[in-house]
Amino acid sequence: MTKTLPIVHSILDANALGERIARQYPLKAPVHCELLTRGMNDVYLVRDGNGTEYACRVWRAGFRTEDDVAYETEFVNFLDARGFAVPAAVPAGDGRLYAPVRGPEGQRYFALFRWAPGKSYGDKPDVAGARELGRWFGRFHRAVKDFRPRRQRHVDLAGGLRRIAAPLQKMTAHRPGDPAFYALACEALARALEKVDEASAPTGATHGDFHLYNAFRRDDGSFIVLDFDNCGVDRFAQELNSFIWANDYVGVDRGISEAFLAGYESERPMGAREKALMPLFYAAKELRFLGGFAANVNAVGHTPLLNPDLDWFAQRVRANVKAAGVL
């Protein structure tokens, strides 16, 4: 064995990345760069000569297309301009909101975002905060009708479920019954989602992965909402179920989700048909999470997804697919 083993992901050298940022962004020298976290993507802390801090996200190779990155950076700046507290993307010297960079494993992209101060809301969630975040999302969903991106990004719920079926089957091959069940569940949910129309469940640009840890509470008590990596046009009800499901996943009191929904509906009341579809979107979120884990596990490991327990999912997905009435 003399040939180098293939790699699926690399951590770019922070100094080299810092030099690249210094060349491409109008920041005061010296520019310091250090690795902050490795999750689904890599995030670096950047500090310029004024002491101003930024977060630099470097997307994994092949994880997002250039259009996806362009959409996200444009979207957060749209929201920032509308007064929503989000980490806006900082323009590079050429005016672009992101830049390509090549890693050993292939083409990647990076963007510099304004630093989001505060403490993770997930560390100390409370009902009042959940209600406020619900209102934030209600206003947000009303505002996005004015977002006119240069490039489109649609969340393909049904297609996504069909794509995760294969990695899910592979990951659960050692568990009798699970691979066949997940294949059926993916297809059944995909078909049910394809039948949902705009009148029943309105769509618009969404955050795509909102959970307790994607909001920071600032010193003045207000919130800043982070990490729009999964953003795109989707059902608003799907967005709400992302939050509710994530709370159930980490075992947060149901009162948090209820307060969030109440706050949301005070800004954007949901229709009866939209409410009736909530179990479908809930089941879809759960299965997409598990499928996303199966598809990405060998680049990021179990930890960023909080060590999914396959026994727990086997039981839960069966119950929730049944509750959604699709199997």
Added chain:
Amino acid sequence: MDAHDDILPAAHSIIDAEALGHEVQRTYGLRDPFRCELLHRGMNDFYLVRAGGEQFVIQLWRVGQRTPDGVEYEVEFLEHLLKHQIPVPVPLRTKDGAPGMRVPSPEGSREVAMFRWVDGRVYSKNPTASIARRMGEIFGHIHRLSPSYKPKKDKPIDHVGPVRRTFPRLKALVAHRPDDLAFYGRVAEALPAAYEDVVKRGEVPNGAIHGDIHIHNAFITKDERITIMDFDACGRDHFAQELMSWRWSIEKNNLPVALWEEFLAGYETIRPLSAIEKKHIPLFLVAKEFQYLCGFSLAINAIGHVQFHFPGLDWFARSVRKHVADAKLL
């Protein structure tokens, strides 16, 4: 191609699980059906292996983090402890009886070891005083067993060289904090000198130790069986230094001091500390903390803040000053 098309160098890479699994299966003779998947990226990378209905874990060290001798020391130490019923992970040997293997990666050769899967939840999820006490007892036993462990090659843990070598990295990390920069510079001179003096005197008992016991390095099952995990940093060191790893992790994670007191009480039921060991506790606590900070500054760009559970530079600024004052180091 313009300058922006250059490939940026990587500080670390994640090896494809299937390719790694293939090599490991061949070398260890593991049965089908076989699957290897990435489990965790920490100081090193860990992969979950399912083979023939059993589960294992691959530890894949980062380049330069471990030598084959280091792997051998760890595996032999674990085997020694297991012989004496100490609850630690069970290492596997290759078909040829080797303690590990090497795989070539883009950044250089990396060491591999295999272990049987360990059930349980990490202690930090529910850190109780009763488990802390039992862990203290386990460490008392580990240290008492140390004299009977005869490694093929000694692995002394150096607390002096790493501080001197890595201090320039720490300087870069805190360059924007001039007060800390100056203070840490004084610590970086005083600490190695004080530690060298301790080593030279040779009065403090030492032997094979775990090397990095903290609240994330023990797994607890539902019926409260404990397994002490991750002997990556094991080697010969002062026993009292080992205890400071635990104590410092309690402080770093802002947990009740009772978790340290119970650990120590449990430890001393098996191996009471001598007066000379107790005398050196403040110095060893500074050594643990400052070496961690230096190690963080060295590894940060391969690991990141979050995976280090890094409490922040403000926290260190306060904590190191307090411990240095307690130890009367400056």
